[in-house]
Amino acid sequence: MRKILLLLLQCHLLVAGVSASCPIFLTISLAGKTLADACLEINWGPDCYAPPEWIGIYREDPSVSNLAPEVHISGIQNRTGKRQTPFKLGKLHFPGGWDRQDAEQALSVTSYPKGKCLPYYAASYNGTELLTIDCLKFQPNWMAHLTDAAHMPLKRLFLPGTHASGAYITNYSKTKSLLVKDYLVAQHFDVWSQLVFGIRYLDLSIGYRNTDTKDGNSEVDKFWIVNENMFINPLTGVLRDVRRFVELSNEVVVLDFSSFPIGFYKHTEVYSGLFQLIRQELGDVAYERNVSINEHCADRSFEELRLVGRQVVILFPTQELPHPENESELLCPPWQRFSTSYMNMSETLDYMRLLFSKKPDSPVQDDGWIFHAVKSIEQALNNHKLQTAKERAALINPRVNLWLSGPWGLNANVVAMDYFSNTNLVDLAIRVNAFLATNQKFINLEIISR
Known part of the structure; x- marks a missing residue:
C-alpha cells in the first residue's frame, strides 16, 4: 500500500509539475500558410490553479535582460489553455552547427544535452514578479542526457514521433498544387529539422515511381515519400538526413517503413530494390539484430545501440522480401501500430483509455508499439466539413498532448502526430522518461488505469 501511495504521489508530481507556478510553454501555431508565417502560441497548464496576471513574449531571455516584451498577454483565467500571439516565427536558424547546410560538412557539432533555446521566450508574471520562464527550444541530444534511462529497453521509453514524417514542403512558392499544400503536407519541418527538434520516430509511406531512366535518373530515384497516394519527396534525401543526424548526435532513431501504397503490390523485386537502397544509405548505422533467435529490437536499450555504433532501428515487413533478404539483420519486424484516423474525439479518448491504461483486455503487448494520433480526410468529411491537414492536427494534437500529460504518459x-510542433511532445517525453528511469521499482501500471 505504501508503494502504491508513493507511486500515485509521484504521478501527481509528474502531471501537475509545480502547480502553484502555473507552467507555461511555447508552441508553433498551425494557422499560417507557411512556416515563416506561423505565429507562436503561448500555452499554460494543465490544471493551472493560480494563473499569472500576464505573460510576455521576448526575443531574449528576460531573466538576464531588461527588454520590454514583444507581446503582452493578460486576462488568463482558464486552468488550461493556449492563445495565439501575433509574434511570427520567421526563418529558423539552429546554432552550434545544427543547420543542415552546416552539418553536411561538419566534423563535429555543439552538444546540447539539455536543449538549446531559440530566440523566442515566454515568461509569466504577477505584477513585476517573474514566476516561470520557457523558450522554444531544439533538443538534438536529449537522449544522451537521460543517463538513468540509457539502459531501459526501447519498448519502455516514451519516444516522440511524427506521422507521415516525409510529407513536408521546403519551398511553398514552387509548389503550385493546393491539394498538396493544404491536404497532403503533414509536417511544418523537414526530417532533418524534426530530428534536431527531438523527434525520435519517423513514419514513412513509400511509393515507387515507375518511369524510364533515359533522363539519367537511377533506379533508386524512383522511391518516393507518398501521402494520400501522391508523391511528395524523394526518399534518398530523407535517408541521408537520418544517417547524418545519428552520426553527429549519437542518438537513436526508429525508422518505420509503415506502408507501400504505390507500385509495390505483388512486386517483390520493387521491395528488393527498396531494401538495397536502405542498405546502401543506412547499412553502416542500422542496428543488426540476431535473426537466429528472432530478436526483438524493442528489447534493446539506447546504451546497447550506442555502444555498437548502430543507432537506427529499421522497422520493415520482411515477409515481403525474397530469401535471403527477408532474413537480413538490418531489418526489424514492425511494431504494433494503432491509429485514430477514423475516430471522433470521444472515440479517440476511449481508445487511448484502452491502450494507455494497459487493461487486461488491451491489445498492447510486451513489445514496441506505436500510437498514431491523427485524423484522416475521411473523418473530416464525416463531420460535413473538408478540413485541411493543419485544421485536423490543430484539433486533435492539443487534446492528446493534454491526456498524455496525465498518468497515461507513463x-x-x-506517439506520432501530424504537425507535432503545435505541442510540447518532446518535452513531455523527456519528463516521462526521466521519471520512469528514476522510479522503476515503484512502477505498477495496473493501479493507474483509472
Whole structure:
C-alpha cells in the first residue's frame, strides 16, 4: 500500500509539475500558410490553479535582460489553455552547427544535452514578479542526457514521433498544387529539422515511381515519400538526413517503413530494390539484430545501440522480401501500430483509455508499439466539413498532448502526430522518461488505469 501511495504521489508530481507556478510553454501555431508565417502560441497548464496576471513574449531571455516584451498577454483565467500571439516565427536558424547546410560538412557539432533555446521566450508574471520562464527550444541530444534511462529497453521509453514524417514542403512558392499544400503536407519541418527538434520516430509511406531512366535518373530515384497516394519527396534525401543526424548526435532513431501504397503490390523485386537502397544509405548505422533467435529490437536499450555504433532501428515487413533478404539483420519486424484516423474525439479518448491504461483486455503487448494520433480526410468529411491537414492536427494534437500529460504518459511507447510542433511532445517525453528511469521499482501500471 505504501508503494502504491508513493507511486500515485509521484504521478501527481509528474502531471501537475509545480502547480502553484502555473507552467507555461511555447508552441508553433498551425494557422499560417507557411512556416515563416506561423505565429507562436503561448500555452499554460494543465490544471493551472493560480494563473499569472500576464505573460510576455521576448526575443531574449528576460531573466538576464531588461527588454520590454514583444507581446503582452493578460486576462488568463482558464486552468488550461493556449492563445495565439501575433509574434511570427520567421526563418529558423539552429546554432552550434545544427543547420543542415552546416552539418553536411561538419566534423563535429555543439552538444546540447539539455536543449538549446531559440530566440523566442515566454515568461509569466504577477505584477513585476517573474514566476516561470520557457523558450522554444531544439533538443538534438536529449537522449544522451537521460543517463538513468540509457539502459531501459526501447519498448519502455516514451519516444516522440511524427506521422507521415516525409510529407513536408521546403519551398511553398514552387509548389503550385493546393491539394498538396493544404491536404497532403503533414509536417511544418523537414526530417532533418524534426530530428534536431527531438523527434525520435519517423513514419514513412513509400511509393515507387515507375518511369524510364533515359533522363539519367537511377533506379533508386524512383522511391518516393507518398501521402494520400501522391508523391511528395524523394526518399534518398530523407535517408541521408537520418544517417547524418545519428552520426553527429549519437542518438537513436526508429525508422518505420509503415506502408507501400504505390507500385509495390505483388512486386517483390520493387521491395528488393527498396531494401538495397536502405542498405546502401543506412547499412553502416542500422542496428543488426540476431535473426537466429528472432530478436526483438524493442528489447534493446539506447546504451546497447550506442555502444555498437548502430543507432537506427529499421522497422520493415520482411515477409515481403525474397530469401535471403527477408532474413537480413538490418531489418526489424514492425511494431504494433494503432491509429485514430477514423475516430471522433470521444472515440479517440476511449481508445487511448484502452491502450494507455494497459487493461487486461488491451491489445498492447510486451513489445514496441506505436500510437498514431491523427485524423484522416475521411473523418473530416464525416463531420460535413473538408478540413485541411493543419485544421485536423490543430484539433486533435492539443487534446492528446493534454491526456498524455496525465498518468497515461507513463505507459506510452511511440506517439506520432501530424504537425507535432503545435505541442510540447518532446518535452513531455523527456519528463516521462526521466521519471520512469528514476522510479522503476515503484512502477505498477495496473493501479493507474483509472
